[in-house]
Amino acid sequence: MSTPLPGEPRDHMNALLRVLLPFARDAIGEHGGFFPVGISMAPDGEVEVVDLPTIEPATSADAVLAEIRSGLRARAERREVLAVGVASGVRLHTPEDEGFPLGIRVELEHRDADPITCVIPYRETEVGYEYGEAIAFVGERRTWV
Numbered sequence: 001m002s003t004p005l006p007g008e009p010r011d012h013m014n015a016l017l018r019v020l021l022p023f024a025r026d027a028i029g030e031h032g033g034f035f036p037v038g039i040s041m042a043p044d045g046e047v048e049v050v051d052l053p054t055i056e057p058a059t060s061a062d063a064v065l066a067e068i069r070s071g072l073r074a075r076a077e078r079r080e081v082l083a084v085g086v087a088s089g090v091r092l093h094t095p096e097d098e099g100f101p102l103g104i105r106v107e108l109e110h111r112d113a114d115p116i117t118c119v120i121p122y123r124e125t126e127v128g129y130e131y132g133e134a135i136a137f138v139g140e141r142r143t144w145v
Contacts (some may be wrong), residue, residue, distance in 0.1 A: 009113030016085035036088035038068035040081040049058030
């Protein structure tokens, strides 16, 4: 029997957030956006990126999200994961000329805790990208249903 990973569920989800946010920000800075990405934390604490088949140029972000979530659910059913995180780009409901029209959505789930979703608004400026304050709220359980 394996030793439980130390820390609380929030610690585990925060560890995933600290991986996903820099990835998303780097991709936005380099490419202006990013395809959804998922990561998982095994019961021993190992973090790994969700493997996806080759993504064709015409593949939609929604199709990639569905594939990521399906893979994470399968791993959860086999008890291979303790926590998961999925980052994706979203459009926010603000006028383009006001506020932050874009956001990074990070959905975090833990086997033993309520899910949390964070949204970090951003906008393109003349010198790069500017980020707003993060908003966190109770998320939707998608992996452990």
